[in-house]
Amino acid sequence: MNRFIAMAVAVPLFVVGMAASMDTPPRVVTISAKRFEFTPNQITLKRGEPVTLRVSAEDRDHGFYQKDLKIDLDLTPDHASEVTITPDKSGRYVVICDHFCGSGHGNMKMVINVE
Numbered sequence: 001m002n003r004f005i006a007m008a009v010a011v012p013l014f015v016v017g018m019a020a021s022m023d024t025p026p027r028v029v030t031i032s033a034k035r036f037e038f039t040p041n042q043i044t045l046k047r048g049e050p051v052t053l054r055v056s057a058e059d060r061d062h063g064f065y066q067k068d069l070k071i072d073l074d075l076t077p078d079h080a081s082e083v084t085i086t087p088d089k090s091g092r093y094v095v096i097c098d099h100f101c102g103s104g105h106g107n108m109k110m111v112i113n114v115e
């Protein structure tokens with residue numbers, strides 16, 4: 001009887017574990033940064049959908065910062081930086097470069113729309 005109970009608990013746990021491990025990884029959005037722009041300069045994400053932002057700097061160090069979405073990346077040209085977020089509030093979020101990179105630095109921005 002105990003053995004039957006153990007199986008009754010173990011089998012569903014195993015099935016749930018399998019299902020979780022087969023979850024598809026978050027969608028990846030690739031963004032590049034160079035003086036003084038991000039490309040693309042606007043993206044749209046879905047509320048509640050996990051997404052990985054993969055950001056690379058093409059020419060020199062830049063920053064990628066958005067307080068409300070908890071994004072704060074330091075970008076360097078030798079590798080891409082990543083952050084995975086699940087936006088929970090719709091809205092329009094402005095991402096800025098927060099590493100001084102030259103004369104146009106103050107206008108180096110992009111928009112993340114969350115629907």
Ligand SMILES: [Cu+2]
Nearest residue numbers: 097099101105
């Ligand atoms: Cu900058």
